[in-house]
Amino acid sequence: MDMSWLDQELIKVGNFSLLVGELLSFFVVIIVTFVLSRVLRAAFQRLAMRQGVIAHTSAYVIGRIIHYIVLFIGFIIALTALGMEMTELALIASALGVGIGLGLQGMVNNFVSGLVLLLEKTVKVGDFVELSNDLVGEVMAIYMRATLIRTNDNVDILIPNAELVSGLVTNWTLAEKVRRFRISFSVAYGSDKELVKQAVLEAADNVPYTLSSVGREPTVWMTGFGDSSLNFTLGVWVQPEQVKRPTALVSDYLWAIDDALRKYGIEIPFPQRDIHIRSTVDIKDCAE
Template identity: 50%
Template sequence: MNETAASPIEAVGEQTLDIADAAAKQGIDGLRSLLEFQLLHTSNVTITVGSLLAAVLVMVGTLLVSALVQRALGRYGKRTPSVNQASLYTLNRVVHYLLLAAGLLLALEVLGMSVTKFAVLAGGLGVGLGFGLQAIFNNFVSGLILLFDKSLKVGDFVELEAGTRGMVKAINIRATLITTNDNIDILVPNSEFVSGRVVNWTHRSANRRIRVPFGVAYGTDKELVKKAALEAAARVPFTLAMEGPEGPQVWLDNFGDSAVEFILAVWLTEEAARRNAAIRAAYLWELDTSLKEHGIEIP
């Protein structure tokens, strides 16, 4: 009785399994057909949906590894204040570029493109796109030069040939990010730093000297002028020192048509070295106040 009753159930179960097995095989065959679908076919290269997905996964994995390495280096820099931050930044970028290059080569292999085939393809693209690719390659190489040459590093205050001034925030593959004192971000192609004239105000030392010209009426006591100018320098919080070789100096510069012209030369603190216009205005303000307090006429 039990065997006779179980037979229809077993038959239904076997039929269900057969249907599921057929559906699974059909799904697998459909997926295989999709993955083997050719997106590009030439005499040298055949790119399928599957190889393209695999290449994308390789690049995503490469980016994740690069992000983890950069995060680890960033944490190391924060835990070790004594480490040279500029060198750490250079190491960070170089490792990132090397990982990207390795990931790209592996992705090309997955796509079935050997380095030789890729070189031929890149050469053809280079001829087709002309100077556009040359400019990109030039900026990339210039970026590597900047990272290894150490003539420019993150945190430097620079002035470009075009007159742009600002702090270097990042040196990227194509361009360097500069932030001006007005908090404006400017992307400058890396090649401009290599081929153009660049003034690095903080390359060797963050401290620098500013020269503030001013004039007084003829007949004014020079020693009184010097005293008033030094008092003005002492009032400005950006003056580096009041004594020694880095103390402020007052120079007699010229005999003008209507005034005796002086220069107040002052060494600035690191903070002030990056704010040229605002600092000059601060010294002029205090010079005007101090000269008037001493009864010195300003023509």
């Protein structure tokens, strides 16, 4: 088979010439690099799960670092396959430095921020986070440029890594997976406060994912006097799997509280106003 076509020259710039074979070698190395990275990460994940000595989040971090290292080495080998020497690679590195300084600093910032997130583990895959713009969701993946967050409505949102490093992020599950929720409710003036407390604690016990261990028992606080009501708050610790569904959780507790208040005949208030009418007409004038 005649393979002379591989030696055909495509581009010649000064002393550098690009052959067809070298270009094919470049793409083959790039493809092999991505395949090798995927195989190594999958093998490491299986090994970590089988041995059980590395946590899921740590395995994810190590897998991403392996991915970046393999890509870097593969890219250098691919450039070498093009026939480039070290001096030419140094020129490319200098050009990249100029490009970063002019227009790629945002991308590099996001990449470095992604490494910070992976190494610090302040935001990990599986965490449930809340951002300063009130976005709430679960971290699904941390990529080179952005972090994938999935909301409870199954909406996937990509957040630049730099925003997670420099912005305000509330991590609901950083240290512990359990969390206390505060459920506000009101009753009418004149209601028996002890009976209200009994009814609401009973309602909390009826919700199946309520925790009642020592130090994490449900609690009822009286929080103020409203225009037409006595205001209370139920503080309740819940199981880890419920932390990631706050809207449904609040609905479940409000539903149970309403049923309990109706059971004990405790009135739920509604807005009302007392109207006082003053007359400026003298009674004698009215008699005439």
